[in-house]
Amino acid sequence: MALDTATPTAPNAYKPSDLIGQDIDAYLAAHQTKSLLRFITCGSVDDGKSTLIGRLLYDSRQIFEDQLAQLEADSKRVGTQGQNIDFALLVDGLTAEREQGITIDVAYRFFATDRRKFIVADTPGHEQYTRNMVTGASTADLAVILVDARKGILTQTRRHSFLVSLMGIRHVVLAVNKMDLVGYDQSVFDAIVADYAAFAAQVGLADVLAIPLSGLAGDNIASKSDKTPWYSGPALMEHLETVELDADRLQAKAFRMPVQWVNRPNLDFRGFSGLIASGVVRPGDAVRVEPSGRTSTIARIVTKDGDLDQAVAGQSVTLTLADEVDCSRGDILAAATSAPEVADQFETTIVWMADEPLLPGRPYLLKIGARTVSAQITEIKHEINVNTLEERAAKSLPLNGIAVCNLSFDRPIGFDPYSEVPDTGGFILIDRMTNATVGAGMIRFALRRSQNIHWQALDVTKASRASDLGQKPAVIWFTGLSGAGKSTIANLVEKKLRFEGKHTYLLDGDNVRHGLNRDLGFTDADRVENIRRVGEVAKLMLDAGLIVLTAFISPFRSERRLARELLGPGEFFEVHVDTPLAVAEARDVKGLYAKARAGTLKNFTGVDSPYEAPESPEIVVDTASMTPEQAAEMIVERLRQGGYLRPDPEFSEGGGV
Amino acid sequence: MQPGYVAPSSTEDFALPTLTHLQRLEAESIHILREVVAEAERPVMLYSVGKDSAVMLHLAAKAFWPSLPPFPLLHVDTTWKFRAMYEMRERMARELGFELLVHQNPEALAKGINPFDHGSALHTDLWKTEGLKQALDLHGFDVAFGGARRDEEKSRAKERIFSFRSAGHRWDPKAQRPELWRLYNARKSPGESIRVFPISNWTELDVWQYIHLENIPIVPLYYAAERPVVRRDGQLIMVDDDRMPLKPGETPEMKSVRFRTLGCYPLTGAVESTADSLPAIIQEMLLTTTSERQGRAIDHDQAGSMEKKKQEGYF
Numbered sequence: 001m002a003l004d005t006a007t008p009t010a011p012n013a014y015k016p017s018d019l020i021g022q023d024i025d026a027y028l029a030a031h032q033t034k035s036l037l038r039f040i041t042c043g044s045v046d047d048g049k050s051t052l053i054g055r056l057l058y059d060s061r062q063i064f065e066d067q068l069a070q071l072e073a074d075s076k077r078v079g080t081q082g083q084n085i086d087f088a089l090l091v092d093g094l095t096a097e098r099e100q101g102i103t104i105d106v107a108y109r110f111f112a113t114d115r116r117k118f119i120v121a122d123t124p125g126h127e128q129y130t131r132n133m134v135t136g137a138s139t140a141d142l143a144v145i146l147v148d149a150r151k152g153i154l155t156q157t158r159r160h161s162f163l164v165s166l167m168g169i170r171h172v173v174l175a176v177n178k179m180d181l182v183g184y185d186q187s188v189f190d191a192i193v194a195d196y197a198a199f200a201a202q203v204g205l206a207d208v209l210a211i212p213l214s215g216l217a218g219d220n221i222a223s224k225s226d227k228t229p230w231y232s233g234p235a236l237m238e239h240l241e242t243v244e245l246d247a248d249r250l251q252a253k254a255f256r257m258p259v260q261w262v263n264r265p266n267l268d269f270r271g272f273s274g275l276i277a278s279g280v281v282r283p284g285d286a287v288r289v290e291p292s293g294r295t296s297t298i299a300r301i302v303t304k305d306g307d308l309d310q311a312v313a314g315q316s317v318t319l320t321l322a323d324e325v326d327c328s329r330g331d332i333l334a335a336a337t338s339a340p341e342v343a344d345q346f347e348t349t350i351v352w353m354a355d356e357p358l359l360p361g362r363p364y365l366l367k368i369g370a371r372t373v374s375a376q377i378t379e380i381k382h383e384i385n386v387n388t389l390e391e392r393a394a395k396s397l398p399l400n401g402i403a404v405c406n407l408s409f410d411r412p413i414g415f416d417p418y419s420e421v422p423d424t425g426g427f428i429l430i431d432r433m434t435n436a437t438v439g440a441g442m443i444r445f446a447l448r449r450s451q452n453i454h455w456q457a458l459d460v461t462k463a464s465r466a467s468d469l470g471q472k473p474a475v476i477w478f479t480g481l482s483g484a485g486k487s488t489i490a491n492l493v494e495k496k497l498r499f500e501g502k503h504t505y506l507l508d509g510d511n512v513r514h515g516l517n518r519d520l521g522f523t524d525a526d527r528v529e530n531i532r533r534v535g536e537v538a539k540l541m542l543d544a545g546l547i548v549l550t551a552f553i554s555p556f557r558s559e560r561r562l563a564r565e566l567l568g569p570g571e572f573f574e575v576h577v578d579t580p581l582a583v584a585e586a587r588d589v590k591g592l593y594a595k596a597r598a599g600t601l602k603n604f605t606g607v608d609s610p611y612e613a614p615e616s617p618e619i620v621v622d623t624a625s626m627t628p629e630q631a632a633e634m635i636v637e638r639l640r641q642g643g644y645l646r647p648d649p650e651f652s653e654g655g656g657v
Numbered sequence: 658m659q660p661g662y663v664a665p666s667s668t669e670d671f672a673l674p675t676l677t678h679l680q681r682l683e684a685e686s687i688h689i690l691r692e693v694v695a696e697a698e699r700p701v702m703l704y705s706v707g708k709d710s711a712v713m714l715h716l717a718a719k720a721f722w723p724s725l726p727p728f729p730l731l732h733v734d735t736t737w738k739f740r741a742m743y744e745m746r747e748r749m750a751r752e753l754g755f756e757l758l759v760h761q762n763p764e765a766l767a768k769g770i771n772p773f774d775h776g777s778a779l780h781t782d783l784w785k786t787e788g789l790k791q792a793l794d795l796h797g798f799d800v801a802f803g804g805a806r807r808d809e810e811k812s813r814a815k816e817r818i819f820s821f822r823s824a825g826h827r828w829d830p831k832a833q834r835p836e837l838w839r840l841y842n843a844r845k846s847p848g849e850s851i852r853v854f855p856i857s858n859w860t861e862l863d864v865w866q867y868i869h870l871e872n873i874p875i876v877p878l879y880y881a882a883e884r885p886v887v888r889r890d891g892q893l894i895m896v897d898d899d900r901m902p903l904k905p906g907e908t909p910e911m912k913s914v915r916f917r918t919l920g921c922y923p924l925t926g927a928v929e930s931t932a933d934s935l936p937a938i939i940q941e942m943l944l945t946t947t948s949e950r951q952g953r954a955i956d957h958d959q960a961g962s963m964e965k966k967k968q969e970g971y972f
Contacts (some may be wrong), residue, residue: 020943024936024937024940028869028936028939031866035675035677104932107814107815109808110856110858112739116678117860135836135837248673251673260688273691274688312676316688316691333675362791367840435844435845436834539817628968
């Protein structure tokens with residue numbers, strides 16, 4: 001049906017306030033007290049989602065004449081509504097998307113009524129865009145889940161509902177759209193609502209309002225429609241204007257403020273700047289700095305407009321404390337009476353957002369509040385099928401995968417469960433090599449063991465053991481393609497060191513893969529775990545005072561970096577045994593390349609699995625220009641020059657705890 | 658008390674204020690400004706002297722108070738701005754104590770690039786797009802604040818708050834990072850840079866309202882006054898200096914006009930108006946039927962033009 005666009009004051013149009021024309025000052029005064037609701041619309045292109053948003057913009061007079069003229073021209077050219085206005089074009093901004101007729105990314109739209117200002121996150125509905133929907137949902141107070149009245153509850157409706165619940169959105173509107181195409185039949189609507197109710201309870205959505213509407217005809221959007229006299233609830237706009245805001249809910253929680261920036265204009269002023277994540281703060285309040293646990297009281301709430309006597313969740317402020325306590329970016333200022341827990345191991349829910357799968361054991365950067373730490377997924381407990389909610393075992397997590405995972409941080413932090421305070425419980429994961437944001441997650445709770453494992457500070461130390469042995473411990477980490485000559489050179493180095501009376505150990509595939517790592521294969525995930533264990537074993541042996549040699553392909557930079565970071569400065573030597581693939585393959589000592597090329601051996605480095613060469617290794621062995629004997633001698637000489645082959649009275653502890 | 662339960666802040670029974678939408682927008686922008694300063698090596702604020710820049714400047718002064726904002730201002734100049742804009746630029750830098758850097762593309766200067774002889778597309782590309790890249794490279798700025806808003810133009814609706822540029826300043830819509838909650842990932846490799854838009858979520862009305870509430874100084878051209886204009890291609894162009902060649906039959910006439918947006922004077926259309934106060938401007942805006950960027954000649958070259966400009970590094 002055609003849209004009535006000629007008269008912006010069609011019966012259903014949302015009229016701008018008469019005050020604008022009559023008394024602008026009064027209007028402005030009223031406008032200053034508007035609150036802000038952020039919401040998300042979930043549904044696919046076919047549900048008429050863009051049309052609904054276009055309608056909201058149109059009915060609240062957010063579309064200007066020049067845009068309307070452009071829209072009319074575009075509608076005739078590329079629209080899907082024949083000669084009529086295609087509101088979807090208002091919302092699908094990128095050229096590529098226009099051509100394909102789909103929405104790929106999160107688009108933010110703005111409109112206002114006399115009571116509230118709204119920010120709408122419009123996200124695509126397909127499963128391959130789960131990450132986009134999660135992104136849009138992360139800042140929303142409410143979700144509008146669209147259903148086509150002719151189709152009812154579909155798999156995607158369940159998926160969207162689950163994601164909405166996962167992201168902690170408390171209010172849901174089930175928008176039963178296209179009622180005009182089912183003759184505004186109440187029984188159709190009632191059947192859909194009944195069908196949905198059971199599912200909503202299952203995923204834990206408590207506040208659901210179902211509204212029968214038509215985006216195209218404008219029913220029950222700006223005002224109640226006379227076509228659905230059997231519907232007694234509010235129109236969509238009215239509900240959006242009155243629903244509870246999450247910011248108000250957070251004000252009732254205990255005070256939390258992640259410190260973003262330490263404000264030091266001069267020696268006499270030290271302020272802590274941040275956005276209040278929850279609660280209220282007033283001068284005189286007792287606060288704790290987490291994770292250190294130091295306490296003080298709030299002296300002032302400083303803003304450029306003068307000091308405040310209170311500040312609430314959602315405000316950006318600068319706080320000063322009565323005492324000189326140590327506090328820096330990333331710490332949390334919290335109510336002393338109800339401080340957050342501190343832990344370094346958590347059960348979390350993770351949404352994976354990268355093409356490269358998540359691998360347990362691989363170190364990722366993790367940003368939570370204003371703090372960035374190094375973190376590892378220690379265990380994927382189970383992956384969740386977003387369509388059926390079934391749980392299944394998983395060794396890695398693909399793009400758009402969602403899983404409950406255990407996480408281990410490299411240091412303890414203060415936190416709250418995400419369901420309580422999003423800003424102190426939500427985090428993003430960052431790839432250390434590409435710096436891309438690869439995942440997002442939510443803390444559920446701290447694992448008990450993280451509070452109980454305390455590193456035993458032993459009296460016998462690495463330094464004392466090593467000086468007994470008359471050497472300085474180190475890990476010599478050989479990396480290179482299969483057949484490059486790693487084991488050959490490592491064996492020669494060990495022989496030379498034994499000859500000088502040094503205490504060594506050589507870790508390689510023969511003594512590790514058959515025992516400790518017998519359970520691991522050669523997939524990327526298993527390779528990561530293999531190297532993680534080798535790194536940990538090497539660290540213990542180094543602690544015993546030994547000079548440790550490792551000979552593994554260790555194809556990934558991030559795992560070699562992990563091994564390096566387990567140790568202290570000067571304890572890790574990366575040796576790149578640099579042999580071109582063609583040369584290694586021509587040698588093919590073990591006949592493995594031939595098998596890999598024939599396809600009988602899978603995941604073989606250099607053939608169907610990547611090798612990431614070191615960027616700045618301590619030592620490079622160019623096997624084309626030196627013999628293994630020469631290479632081994634060069635490495636031993638480096639150790640001798642570095643003082644590793646004699647006791648070091650000055651040896652101070654690195655790494656360790 | 659069960660673990661993980663965050664107890665209520667107080668047992669007192671007092672009513673807390675719901676923050677207004679402007680308070681929440683202000684808090685969000687301040688949070689973004691501080692986050693960049695905490696994580697970037699050499700941030701800079703692009704200052705175009707328009708109303709959005711004025712708001713961004715005001716927010717920066719608030720964000721770091723009592724410290725001064727720890728970054729300079731950069732004006733990428735085209736030599737074709739309104740005279741009133743140059744006056745405002747000098748005044749604001751003087752009053753707020755910012756360091757002000759001005760960059761004019763030397764190549765465009767040498768060739769005398771102007772909108773009349775070279776057209777708006779080339780003029781904008783050389784002075785603004787190229788000029789900006791030159792200035793960022795010259796000073797080694799890794800993060801640049803810009804005053805763009807998501808409501809200005811369709812392709813901006815999808816722009817991230819932290820927008821990544823590859824080593825050649827190119828914007829790839831497919832390589833942008835997800836932004837969740839209030840968590841911004843500002844990590845990057847050498848040579849890469851980030852454009853950050855602290856007022857992404859503000860609308861034109863929000864900006865005007867905030868200027869009104871906070872008494873933020875703006876260029877007088879936003880207010881209606883008698884100004885010499887000619888009508889060209891359906892736009893009212895103000896004859897701001899004697900460099901503007903008049904076409905046969907064109908004589909500047911005095912009309913009461915104002916500007917909804919400010920750029921290079923030959924490319925910026927005025928609207929006929931008598932609104933000479935902020936409330937009157939806002940009133941006119943709310944009752945108007947054309948959108949803000951309609952006075953920008955550069956947006957109308959073709960559909961998707963803003964997106965193309967952005968990929969090349971234009972703000």
